[in-house]
Amino acid sequence: LPTQADVLIIGAGAAGLMCASVAGKRGRSVLVLDHANKVGKKILMSGGGRCNFTNLYTAPDNFYSENPHFCKSALARYTQWDFIALVEKHGIPYHEKTLGQLFCDNKSRDIVDLLLAECREAKAQIRTRCDIQRIEPLEPQGFAVHTSLGKVLCTSLVIATGGLSIPTMGATGYGYEVARQFGHNIIPTRAALVPFTLNQRALNRQQELPGTSLAVTASCAQGAFQEQMLFTHKGLSGPAVLQVSSHWKEGMPVTFDLAPGLDLSDWLAEQRSNKPETSLHTALAELWSKKLVQFFLHRNGLQTKPLKQYTDSELRTVAEKLQIWTLTPEGTEGYRTAEVTLGGVDTNEVSSRSMESMKQPGLYFIGEVLDVTGWLGGFNFQWAWASAHAAGGLV
Ligand code: FAD
Structure with a gap:
């Protein structure tokens, strides 16, 4: 395990991998850690195995949040058209199923491969089967992250651990725990799309x-x-x-x-x-x-x-x-089968431009761990891509 990185991302799911590729391409050294045995498990099982990766009609109205304005900036700066262009750049065949929902023609694996190829190009490093034990803020800046594979020092720390749905696929409430550690409010969570x-x-x-x-x-x-x-x-x-x-x-x-x-x-x-x-x-x-x-x-x-x-x-x-x-x-049926988690890290304490915590400089929250939840139909992935892109450009 590298002992140091500019950017350490916890969670190698949709948002974490996207953020890693964007930050890496800016020349930042990036390390992504995940406790699961492989990356992007939820992407693999999404959309009935064909990943409904975005929606043609994505708009802020398709999202629930206590703070409905929060998602607007990131969604406007990285749109469904940007992600579609990325899918096309990788030659992934796709189709519209219904109501603007875009699915892979073949398998969800195509989207995971896209993200991994982008991460390779960005020279981002990824380690799975890594348990995070403790996060220690450093003076004047940065963090020491203690893990089962050793200690890593980083300047920026990105929490991309997702929501609580499907615990058997590796979902944990760890992101909320980190948020609480740094004094963040959590909007009560609830199983949704269930x-x-x-x-x-x-x-x-x-x-x-x-x-x-x-x-x-x-x-x-x-x-x-x-x-x-x-x-x-x-x-x-x-x-x-x-x-x-x-x-x-x-x-x-x-x-x-x-x-x-x-x-x-x-x-x-x-x-x-x-x-x-x-x-x-x-x-x-x-x-x-x-x-x-x-x-x-x-x-x-x-x-x-x-x-x-x-x-x-x-x-x-x-x-x-x-x-x-x-x-x-x-x-x-609860979190066992829910597609998403409503609630999460209160967005009133996070920058809508960069996803950076207003409580702890250098700490970022992206994807589903935030209190932004999309409708069914590809909106949750579009939020993961957009929020990850916003953070990736600034970490
Ligand atoms: P995730 O993709 O869940 O990634 C979080 C990562 O963090 C995981 O790899 C996890 O292992 C890791 N992690 C968690 N806790 C820890 C920890 N303590 N230490 C280290 N790592 C940790 N959305 C759509 O838009 N379209 C769909 O077709 C669709 N289908 C879905 C089908 C199912 C069955 C489910 C459950 C969800 C579906 N969703 C869909 C929702 C979508 O998968 C999520 O909203 C999206 O994956 C969130 O991205 P994320 O990166 O925030 O979190």
């Missing part, structure tokens, strides 16, 4: 449904997302549910519009005039699979009869019951 769990009674009712999905608009508090919802053995998942989970807190109801963009009452009235003999469940099978129709009817205690036998007001009541489903999840 499936909901339901109570046993609700699960019994939907036991035929796991694996079934449908388009919905899911809303909770200020959030509303039109996307797919998926029934699971534990509850509900799919992009609409993951997105709305970032707005959810214990005990809050979540509302699903099960026929987004449609006025079910008008639609059923139209079906009644076109096909009066058709029964309600047959008509509904045009919107939902048979299993779902049965489930929604049964859940609302609704019988089915030919449409012509419904009065206008009956049809309206049926439509209202069927279209809007409100439920209170029992909980979430």
Whole structure:
């Protein structure tokens, strides 16, 4: 292990590797340390193995933070177009899947290889299987970082240890610990982009449904997302549910519009005039699979009869019951499966230009460890790239 570096980065994930390459190319000597057995594990498992590495429509509105202005500067100075140019420079094939989400055509490994190639070009050194034991601030500047591989002296220290999700992949709360050591406030953390769990009674009712999905608009508090919802053995998942989970807190109801963009009452009235003999469940099978129709009817205690036998007001009541489903999840699957962590190092005490701590000169926080959390769709990686680039240019 080198005993000295201009810049020591803890965490060889998305943000840490990006920062290492930017700082190294400025001529700084850079060392990246990670306790895991290999680098970029979350990148490798991201996007179902194809890494949704950015989003064409990235904007500050796609991020949650107690301090919503904080992310603007870094996102503006290193945009999705900058990262796309880097992907193209490395000849990595990619495609837009939906809603501006860019994925690798092949494997997430392409993005890790891109970062490692950039780090090699920047002569940044990387060591894995290295436990950080203690950080000691030095006078008048710099740090001594005590590790399982020895002591390293550095001028700038960058914390890029990410959030708490998927502990089995090496996630730890170490970044928050370092922040506390230097007097930083931590915005309480919470699992986000995470499936909901339901109570046993609700699960019994939907036991035929796991694996079934449908388009919905899911809303909770200020959030509303039109996307797919998926029934699971534990509850509900799919992009609409993951997105709305970032707005959810214990005990809050979540509302699903099960026929987004449609006025079910008008639609059923139209079906009644076109096909009066058709029964309600047959008509509904045009919107939902048979299993779902049965489930929604049964859940609302609704019988089915030919449409012509419904009065206008009956049809309206049926439509209202069927279209809007409100439920209170029992909980979430938690950090075990969450894609991200809400909250983190309070950005009011960090420079939005450089990501440097306002409490401890030379200390930087980048990526998910900060209280900046993106929506589902490539925004979390774009934040990792942008915040890392901002710090990398100044460390
Ligand atoms: P990470 O990439 O998590 O890197 C942190 C690094 O720090 C890790 O290498 C870790 O081993 C290391 N570390 C942690 N603690 C210590 C310690 N004590 N000592 C030394 N090293 C330590 N985002 C998207 O934008 N698109 C996606 O497609 C996407 N898919 C995802 C799928 C899954 C299953 C998950 C869990 C997340 C996904 N995300 C996705 C979110 C995204 O992976 C993260 O937001 C992003 O990786 C954060 O980058 P980071 O560098 O801050 O942290």
